[in-house]
Amino acid sequence: MTYQPGTTGVVVQNIERAEQSVIDGLAECGVATVHEAQGRKGLLASYMRPIYTGARVAGSAVTILAPPMDNWMIHVAIEQLQEGDMMVLGTLSPSDAGYFGDLLATSAMARGCRGLVIDGGVRDLKDLTEMGFPVWSKAVGAQGTIKETLGSVNVPVICADAHVNPGDVIVADDDGVCVVRREEAAEVLEKARKREANEEAKRAKFREGELGLDIYDMRGRLAEKGLKYV
Amino acid sequence: MTYQPGTTGVVVQNIERAEQSVIDGLAECGVATVHEAQGRKGLLASYMRPIYTGARVAGSAVTILAPPMDNWMIHVAIEQLQEGDMMVLGTLSPSDAGYFGDLLATSAMARGCRGLVIDGGVRDLKDLTEMGFPVWSKAVGAQGTIKETLGSVNVPVICADAHVNPGDVIVADDDGVCVVRREEAAEVLEKARKREANEEAKRAKFREGELGLDIYDMRGRLAEKGLKYV
Amino acid sequence: MTYQPGTTGVVVQNIERAEQSVIDGLAECGVATVHEAQGRKGLLASYMRPIYTGARVAGSAVTILAPPMDNWMIHVAIEQLQEGDMMVLGTLSPSDAGYFGDLLATSAMARGCRGLVIDGGVRDLKDLTEMGFPVWSKAVGAQGTIKETLGSVNVPVICADAHVNPGDVIVADDDGVCVVRREEAAEVLEKARKREANEEAKRAKFREGELGLDIYDMRGRLAEKGLKYV
Amino acid sequence: MTYQPGTTGVVVQNIERAEQSVIDGLAECGVATVHEAQGRKGLLASYMRPIYTGARVAGSAVTILAPPMDNWMIHVAIEQLQEGDMMVLGTLSPSDAGYFGDLLATSAMARGCRGLVIDGGVRDLKDLTEMGFPVWSKAVGAQGTIKETLGSVNVPVICADAHVNPGDVIVADDDGVCVVRREEAAEVLEKARKREANEEAKRAKFREGELGLDIYDMRGRLAEKGLKYV
Amino acid sequence: MTYQPGTTGVVVQNIERAEQSVIDGLAECGVATVHEAQGRKGLLASYMRPIYTGARVAGSAVTILAPPMDNWMIHVAIEQLQEGDMMVLGTLSPSDAGYFGDLLATSAMARGCRGLVIDGGVRDLKDLTEMGFPVWSKAVGAQGTIKETLGSVNVPVICADAHVNPGDVIVADDDGVCVVRREEAAEVLEKARKREANEEAKRAKFREGELGLDIYDMRGRLAEKGLKYV
Amino acid sequence: MTYQPGTTGVVVQNIERAEQSVIDGLAECGVATVHEAQGRKGLLASYMRPIYTGARVAGSAVTILAPPMDNWMIHVAIEQLQEGDMMVLGTLSPSDAGYFGDLLATSAMARGCRGLVIDGGVRDLKDLTEMGFPVWSKAVGAQGTIKETLGSVNVPVICADAHVNPGDVIVADDDGVCVVRREEAAEVLEKARKREANEEAKRAKFREGELGLDIYDMRGRLAEKGLKYV
Numbered sequence A, B, C, D, E, F: 001m002t003y004q005p006g007t008t009g010v011v012v013q014n015i016e017r018a019e020q021s022v023i024d025g026l027a028e029c030g031v032a033t034v035h036e037a038q039g040r041k042g043l044l045a046s047y048m049r050p051i052y053t054g055a056r057v058a059g060s061a062v063t064i065l066a067p068p069m070d071n072w073m074i075h076v077a078i079e080q081l082q083e084g085d086m087m088v089l090g091t092l093s094p095s096d097a098g099y100f101g102d103l104l105a106t107s108a109m110a111r112g113c114r115g116l117v118i119d120g121g122v123r124d125l126k127d128l129t130e131m132g133f134p135v136w137s138k139a140v141g142a143q144g145t146i147k148e149t150l151g152s153v154n155v156p157v158i159c160a161d162a163h164v165n166p167g168d169v170i171v172a173d174d175d176g177v178c179v180v181r182r183e184e185a186a187e188v189l190e191k192a193r194k195r196e197a198n199e200e201a202k203r204a205k206f207r208e209g210e211l212g213l214d215i216y217d218m219r220g221r222l223a224e225k226g227l228k229y230v
Helices: A020-029 A031-037 A072-079 A102-110 A125-131 A182-207 A219-225 B020-029 B031-037 B072-079 B102-110 B125-131 B182-207 B219-225 C020-029 C031-037 C072-079 C102-110 C125-131 C182-207 C219-225 D020-029 D031-037 D072-080 D102-110 D125-131 D182-207 D219-225 E020-029 E031-037 E072-080 E102-110 E125-131 E182-207 E219-225 F020-029 F031-037 F072-080 F102-110 F125-131 F182-207 F219-225
Strands: A057-066 A085-091 A098-100 A116-122 A135-140 A157-159 A162-164 A169-173 A176-180 B057-066 B085-091 B098-100 B116-122 B135-140 B157-159 B162-164 B169-173 B176-180 C057-066 C085-091 C098-100 C116-122 C135-140 C157-159 C162-164 C169-173 C176-180 D057-066 D085-091 D098-100 D116-122 D135-140 D157-159 D162-164 D169-173 D176-180 E057-066 E085-091 E098-100 E115-122 E135-140 E157-159 E162-164 E169-173 E176-180 F057-066 F085-091 F098-100 F116-122 F135-140 F157-159 F162-164 F169-173 F176-180
Touching (some): A020 A031, A020 A169, A031 A169, A031 A176, A057 A072, A057 A157, A085 A157, A085 A169, A102 B182, A116 A157, A162 A176, B020 B031, B020 B057, B020 B169, B020 B182, B031 B169, B031 B182, B057 B157, B072 B085, B072 B102, B085 B157, B085 B169, B102 B125, B102 C182, B116 B157, B162 B176, B176 B182, C020 C031, C020 C057, C020 C169, C020 C182, C031 C169, C031 C176, C057 C072, C057 C157, C085 C157, C085 C169, C102 C125, C176 C182, D020 D169, D020 D182, D031 D176, D031 D182, D057 D072, D057 D157, D072 D102, D085 D157, D085 D169, D102 D125, D102 F182, D116 D157, D162 D176, D182 E102, E020 E031, E020 E182, E031 E169, E031 E176, E031 E182, E057 E072, E057 E115, E057 E157, E072 E085, E072 E102, E085 E157, E115 E157, E162 E176, E176 E182, F020 F031, F020 F057, F020 F169, F020 F182, F031 F169, F031 F182, F057 F072, F072 F085, F085 F157, F085 F169, F102 F125, F116 F157, F176 F182
Parallel strands (some): A085 A116, A116 A135, B057 B085, B098 B116, B116 B135, C057 C085, C085 C116, C098 C116, C116 C135, D057 D085, D085 D116, D098 D116, E057 E085, E085 E115, E098 E115, E115 E135, F057 F085, F085 F116
Antiparallel strands (some): A157 A162, A169 A176, B057 B169, B169 B176, C157 C162, D057 D169, D169 D176, E057 E169, E157 E162, F057 F169, F157 F162, F169 F176
C-alpha cells in the first residue's frame, strides 16, 4: 500500500531498498554527476548545506514526516534504520529549531546510519563534526524541540522542495543533496559511470591545455550564432 | 543606576560579573545545553554565525551600542575589558559594514578578551582566524566604518533579537550564541551539569544500540496517540 | 573601442592588463586594505563567498557576460586567459545554477588562471577544493547549465553590484572581492602599502596593551561630543 | 495509472475532480478555516503571495510541471482546463522568471479558469489586475521565458513545498494557498462549515466585549500553569 | 517593580500610560517625523509591514511575550487593554505562524484596541482589512498556533529588534513602526510639531520650484567638499 | 567625456535625452513588452518594487550616485531635472535607509520629474501615494540619512544590478523597472509597437477560446519532442 505525502500517524516497517553496491557506486559519483546522469532532476533546494565539508555519502532513505518543532518521530525512525540508510526529514510546516543533536546521532550511528538530510535545524555541530556524522540542513539552531505530536516514518515526504519516497537513494556531498528513485538507481549508476569515464578522458586533455572550444568542437556553432572576435 | 536600552553617550565603568569558575563551566557545557538548562531562553537569532568552526567560549558581556557604520565605541569598550570578558555589539540601526578587524582584535586580546558577538559585519577573517580570536557575526564585509557619532558602552543592548545586560554571561560555539543572566548563571550551570551527567549515561546506552523509544519509555504514549505500525 | 555593459556576441581579444608586480602586491594586501586604500570603493556585494577559506589572490579580470543558466561563454573565455588572470562572470539575468565545475577549472588552471568570481552558482566543490582552485560565488548548486545562447567575453560586466572592466584588477580573500581600476592599480598599491606599514606600527602598540583611545588620541573628541563615564 | 512526481513528457487528460458545490463551499470558507478544518495541513509556503488583494477562490488543480524558465507546458495545460479549474505550476528547478502574463490569462479565462498558483514569477500585473485574474506567485518578474523543453501536465507536482495531485482542491486568498485532497474535500468542507458556525457564535460574544479567557474557560488552566497577576 | 525582558509567567496589570492627547498627536505626525524628532531612534526592523496601506495610528503598548507558535497570551493581554492601546507581541523564539486573526481582532476592537504590532505571522487578512483593524507583522501565514505554554503580558519585550516597555507609545503607518519611551512622549511630540511646522514652510517653497540647494544653503559646502560641475 | 561608473564629486550638467515622443511611447508599452522588444535585456533586479500599484511611467534617467545613508546628492540632482525626467539612484555601498520622502518629492515634481528608481529605502509612503509620485525601491524605511559626503550626478551608475547611463530611458510599472539605452530607444519602441500589434491580434483569438497550441502551431513540435497524451 502507498501512503499520500503528508499522512500522519503511520510507521511503515518494511521498505524496499536499492542494492547496496548500487548505492555505494552512486556515492562515489557524487551529487553533480548523479544529477546530470538522471536527466538533471532530483536536486534538493540549494539552501541545504552540509555542517562540515568533505563528506560524500549515499544511503537508502528512511523518511520522517515531523510536525514543526517536534522531533519525536526521529526516535521512531531510528528503530527502522538498517546499515547503510540515511534519514530524510521533512516537516508539516517549516521551522528552524534544532531537531537533531549528538545523542540522536550516537543512536543513529549505532544502527549503521550514514547521515541525515533535514529540512529544518540541527545542533551540537561541534560534536557531530568530531563524530563524523554528516548532516545536510536548512539551518543551524540550538532551539529545543518537543515530543508531543505524531508524524510518520517511511511515508513519502517533501524535503527542501524534493519528493522523497522511502527507499529512494539519497546522494549528498558539498554540492548539496540529490534523490534517485529506487527503481531507477541501477540505470542511473550506469549512466553516471559512463559520464565519469567520459569526463576522465576530457580531464586529461584539459590538463594538457586543450580547449573546450576544440574538444567539444564549438567554434562552428559559435560562429553560426554570430559570435565576433575583435 | 540602570540605563534604558538605547541610551547613547554613556560609558558605565563598573559592572558586576559572574564568578569566573561559573563562566568557565558554562563554556564547557556549550550553547545547546545551556539554552536547555535555563528553560530554552536566551538564544540569539540563528543568523549569528562563527567566522571559523570549533571555538567554544564564554565570558562576561561588555556591551557596545553602536550607531550604524560607526565603530568608535569599540575603542571605548576595549578600555573597559577585563580578562575573561566578551564584547557584545548591538547597533542603533542595522548595517553589515565591517566594524571589526585584526587591529581591534589585537587590542582586545591584549586585554584578555575572549571573543566578539556582533550584530553587524566583521573583516580581516584570515587574520582573525590565524590569531584564534573568535567572532560571531551577522555578516562578513570589508566595507569600512567611521568614527563620528557616540553610542554607549555597558548599557543594555539588543543584539540579534536578544536583550543583553552588561555582565551577563555569553556562551558561544558552532551552534550559535546564548545569553545567561548574571544573577542566574550559577543556577543555570548547576542545571547544565546535571543535564550533562544525565546525557552521558544516555549516550553510553545509545552507543550500545539501545533505542530512545525504550530509554525514554515512549512506546506507550506513542500508541496512545494512535501511532500505527504497518 | 569600448563596449556598453550588456553587449552580447562579442569577444575582445586584446585587453590591457596592469603590471604583474602590482597585481601581486595587491594580492598581498588583501581585500580590506585595498578597499580602504582606494577610498572605500570597489567592493562586490557581500553575498559573494569563497568556496573554501584561506585563499588570497589577485589577477587581471577576463570578464564573462553569460545568459542565465548558460555557461557556453566560459569555454570561450578560457581561450583568452593568460597566466595570472582571474575570470569574472556576470549574468544577463540572475540564476543560481552551477555554471562551473572541476573540468572547467582544470582547463582554466592549465592556462594559468588564478580563480573565478561568479555572480551565480558553482559545483564540484570537493574537487575544486582539492585542486586548490579558489572560487567566490553567490551560490553553491549542482543544477546543470546549457550551451545555447551567446554572451560576451571581455566587455564591461556587472558582477555582484560592481562594475568590472576587462583588465581591472580583482582582489579576493575571505573578506570578499574588490575590484581596482587598471589605471589606478599602481597608485592604489602604493597607498595600500603605506596603510600596511602604518598598521604594522599600530599593531605592535596594541599588542603591548596600548589603547586605540590613546594611539589615535580620541579622548578629547569623545569628551567634546559629550561622552560621559559613570 | 499514477505517475511519480517529477515525471516529464506526459499529459494526463482525464482527471477526477471534486464536486463543484464542495469546491465552491471551500472557497467561501477561505484558507485559514480550511487549513484548520483539515487538521492544519496542506498550506503552501508563505512566500506565495497574491498579485492583488481581496480575491478568494477555489478550483480543481490542473497541475503543470515546468522546466526552469520554460513556459511551454502552460499552453499544453490550458487545453486541459475545465470551467472551475485552477492551474498549479511547480518547476523542475527554481526560477523567478515571468512564466505567465496577460495573453495566457486571456486564454485561461476563456476556458473558465479561476486562477493560477505558480512557484515562479508572473508579469503583466497591471493587466492581470484589471482583468480580475488572480495569481499567487513566488515572485513578480518581467524576465521572458522560452518554449524548448517538455514538462508534464496533470502529474503530481511540488509547489511551494506542498504536494499537489491533479484534481486536488486549491483554496487561495489573501492568507495564502491551501491544498485539499480531492478524496477528503467533502469531509473537510463539512468540518469547515462547523468551524465557521462555531466561530460566528463566538464572534458575537467577542463583539459584546466578552473575553476569550471566559468564553474558552482558560483561567483555571492558566492558573494551574502558574500564571501570576501582579 | 520592573521585570527582566524575557520573564515568563507574569501579567502586570497596572501600567502607566502617556497622556492620550500626546499619543494622538504622535499619531498625526507619523513614523518618519517622530523617529527624526526623537533623535533617530526607536524604529522597529523594516521587515515589519502593514497588512493594508493608509493606516496611521498610535497607542500605549500592551506588551505580549509569546512562546513560538503559541498565541495563548494574546487572550490574556486583551483583558488588560484600555481604549487607545496597541498590542505589541514579541516571541521567545521566532515563528511565522498565524498568531492572530479576525476573532481576536473582534475581541480587541471591543476593548478599544487600535492595532497590533507582531513579530510573527497574522491571518484572516481579508476580514481584518474589512474590519479596519491595522496590523504590522513580519509575515502573513495561515498556519495555526496552540495554547500550551505561558509567556507574559506587560513585561519589556523585544519586537523586531526594538525594546518595548509596557506603556511606551507605539506609532505606526505605511513607513513602519516606531516606539517612543513613555517618559519622553510629550517632549518628542513637541519636537515633532516643530519639525512639522518647519517642513510645512519648506514644502511651500519646494512647490514653487525653489531648490533644496538654496533653501538649505548647500552650495558653499558642496563646493568646499570639491563638487565639480562639468 | 565619459566618466567611469563609481566616479564621485562630479555633476554632469548637459546630458542627451531621447525624444519625448519615444519615451512616452515606451511608457505605453510597459516593462514586459519593452524588455522583450530589446532582446530580453535591461531589467533591474526583481527586488525593486513600486510603493503603490498601477503606475506606468517612462523618463530620461538623471542618475545619482550616493554614498550609503547619505542623500545629499538628491538635492544636487533635482536642479538637473527637466520635464519628463526620472531619477535613478545607485549607492556606493548598500543601505536600506530612507533617502527620499515627501519634501524631496514635492521639489522633484515641481521640476517635472515623473518618478524615482532607488536602490535603497524610501519613506513618507502615505504622502507619496497621495501626491501620486511613483517610486520603485529596494526597501521601505523611515531611518534618516545624512548630508556629509559627495557622490555624483549624471555619471553611469549601477542600480539594482543594472547599468544606467544618464539619458537612458527608464520604463517602470507594476512588473518592475527596465532600462533602454538612449541610442536604441527609437528602435526599441518600433519593435515594441510591432509586438503589441501582434499581441492584440492574438488576444482576440484567445478571447474566443482558440488555443495557443493552435495559434502558435505547437502540436507538431511537442509530438516530436515526445509529449504523450494519456
